[in-house]
Amino acid sequence: MTTDGTIFVGGGGEGYAAPQNLLLKFGNRHGLIAGATGTGKTVTLQVLAEGFSAAGVPVFLSDVKGDLSGLCQAGSETHKLHEGFLKRAATIGLDLSYRAFPVLFWDLFGEKGHPIRTTVAEMGPLLLSRLLELSDPQEGVLNVAFRLADEEGLPLLDLKDLQALLTFVAQNGDAISARYGLVSKESVGAIQRRLLVLENEGGAKLFGEPALDLADLMLTDAQGSGRISILASDRLMNSPRLYATFLLWLLSELFETLPEVGDPEKPRLVFFFDEAHLLFDGAPRALVAKVEQVARLIRSKGVGVYFITQNPADVPENILGQLGNRVQHALRAFTAKDQKDLRLAAQTYRPNPRFQIEDAIRDVGTGEAVTSFLELKGIPGIAERTLVRPPSSRLGPCDDAARGQVIAGSPVAGKYDTVIDRDSAYEMLARKAEERARAAEAEEAQASKGSTGGGLSLDLDEFKRARRYDGKGYDTPKPRSTSSRSDSITETFAKSFARQLGTKSGQAIVRGVLGTLFGRR
Template sequence: MADNESIFLGASRKPDDSYQKAESLLLQYGNRHGLVTGATGTGKTVSLQIMAEGFSNAGVPVFCADVKGDLSGIAMMGEAKDFLAKRAEQIKLEPYEFQEFPVIFWDLFGEQGHPIRATVSEMGPLLLSRLMNLTEAQEGVMNIAFRIADEEGLLLLDMKDLQALLANLAERAEEIGARYGNVTKPSVGAIQRSLLVLEQQGGNHFFGEPALRIADLMRTTRDGRGAINVLAADKLMMNPRLYATFLLWLMSELFEVLPEVGDPDKPKLVFFFDEAHLLFDDAPKALVDRVEQVVRLIRSKGVGVYFVTQNPLDVPETVLAQLGNRVQHALRAYTPREQKAVRTAADTFRPNPDFDCATAITQLGTGEALVSTLEAKGVPSMVQRTLIRPPASRLGPITPDERRKLIAESPVAGQYDETVDRESAFEILQKKAKDAQAAQEQSTQTGGSRWTLPDFGGSDSGTSTERGTGRRAPAPRASNRQTVAEAAIKSVVRSVGSSVGRAIVRGILGSLSRGR
């Protein structure tokens, strides 16, 4: 029922309530994106799990978020259970074989997987502004900060780099405002406070080096299976804005890094975005437009994006229209909004004359779904009521000991564990501040005068200063042969300014010389 060109999802129900027709997702259309929706407890996670298994066996790397912790079982061999065996028998899955999959665990906090980091520069002002929920004026200041960093060669790697740059901007507000617009101290202060909140929520773990290399998410094993990258997101969900911004950054990085491949035989990478509504909740239009652009264009990079959420209304219509492969689990329809969600979900499917789609959505059992995937020439298939196949890997979470063992044996073990803090904006600005303070102290020691005296190689040593000390150099002792009269005459020479006075003095000096 499975082959090298498709992923077996389950078997569709015939009018006599038997399951016979296989429902599959064609690998060549795996990069046309998809949607998995349904109420809590209806089987969304299992659908995600069997799709990840299918892509991995086809040699396609997968990235997915483990929000509740129960997706981690995909790393371990499946276990025989009566209800799984019964389902395999119902859909005529023969033989039903168990399998473990190559998994790399990641965690933004570095607790349940390898740390994931990105630099502030890679994140960019738009996503940072979204992450901190900045106003339009504050976002403008953020854009100016990034512009100044580019012009002055200041690397923005971690949070202290950005904090130091913003402080520097506040000090130079008048100078910078003349070039780029008003930079007010209240706006800078508001951004600094938002950065402090972000730091307390764990943002300091995410920003820094070594930054994640996209190639490490696209590994394959020697036997040709794609790595399944599982992001531990249970703690991350405590800060949903950080979670959504990180996943959007990751999609943007994939779009910028990967080359154009057109329509490959199978995707280069498949990206599952669980709890997708978090990306769009209270998002400004500019950000929604960015998501739509990435989803629309990243297909040509060979990347498939699959949104997993409870309600199809969670995804904007402009994005929903880009999703060709759909798995719809049961929805409840008790409130007007829920009834609208059911109608919306039903209207997105190609109708099947055998049943009413809207009614079926409310009657689906656990593990059942309405499935429609792209067929030949990219045409959506007729929606089918499908019993989803049981997973080959373990159903449920792994133990902490099993997780630690897998992390230690990971192909990226040791590459991201230690933080690297090289010279960047914080260190450069700190050095400039120290140099400026030292120069000011030196100016104070020399009396603060803005005048300097020429150096005549010691010929006027009586008026020179000792280099580097700021103290007046002592005058050399007078020669024993210098008479009191000669000293008085030299004093007169220094004080006389007119040409007549200098002529008189020269005459006196001549008389004294002849007298001696």
């Protein structure tokens, strides 16, 4: 599987290449696994993950179909494909043995693995805008909100923090616009509606604390094998933009956090990005430029990125040119566009005088591929027609009992299970509102000299009812006697403030809050 600084991928046999190996020292030069559905991409991914793990390299991969969870169990001689595996192993000169690999299961929803979270602040306005599908003006408003949070010390941890901040921005749009540029209530309302859609898709579970510690993705076991972090993505794929944005965030965090290591003898981490076309479909230019930057520079951090997709054309050319290790499974050419894509794919390989690459890519069967791995001095290898080796771990998903045992015995068991709801933007804005309300009441009482009436206060009950997230889950807002529906945070703040703006106490609240934000007393 792994010898002399290489990972054995396949080859051998009549009409096929000599053994094909991926050099570990070039494992951080990135790679591509491409091919039509059912041609063997998942098995190739499994074989590479096994090889890196056996060499002591931690791996992160997404399991979009549930098939890769079998990495935690050894293959079996009773498996229906065992005889076929033995035959292929003999053909390519492999001494096949079965073994399990150290696995960490992760799940954004916390159902099939450890919960995995980040904070709103760490995600940042660029990726959030992509996630929410915001227009340019709406993205501008979101940038203003983040800038305001930074300058005023308002931590943005979960969605309720962002919702409360946007509500405040809408209420004080005129003053904020004078400082940062136009901020319209319509744009804020559109962002709030997109946040509601994200909540309904379960995306709010992504935000909060404890946030993921990147060090937990770079662990080895007691025997020195790299742990394989598997993100359960079968349910997550129902929200493809959430899936792609999360993986891009994780890749960006690795890029920004890890120190430079140059060209190590083996990667520090290998990252497999399945269904990679989702990352680029409809992506704005700024986002594609960010991916290009990460792909170009993250190798110096010791991280290898491998894109898995059906067609190499799914990956922009500037990024495709960074992918030195390639495994191309069969491409079908049923239409004129398919034939064009096939020709373009063949042209990206170093020619082999023994066969036509275009014909080989079209004709290889399941479990076969045209491969090209970087050779000494980083030179692309000649394209070879290769039989991919059988995996050592279980082919297919593990059973629930095995998954439960792996989760219970994990080195991070219990670390991320309980949500922490610490003091952040929502609580800080609530306290400011309460303080201004009390000050307004005192001023009103002083002005009226004990007369009855007019003792207005900020409706904090409305604010609390509007808080949809309590750190444990989402609560349905309690029905109000004055309305047949629940108010959103924006509506609650707006109605509460609107009732007070025409009074002296209301004016005192606005002066007080804006004075705090903009340094006036």
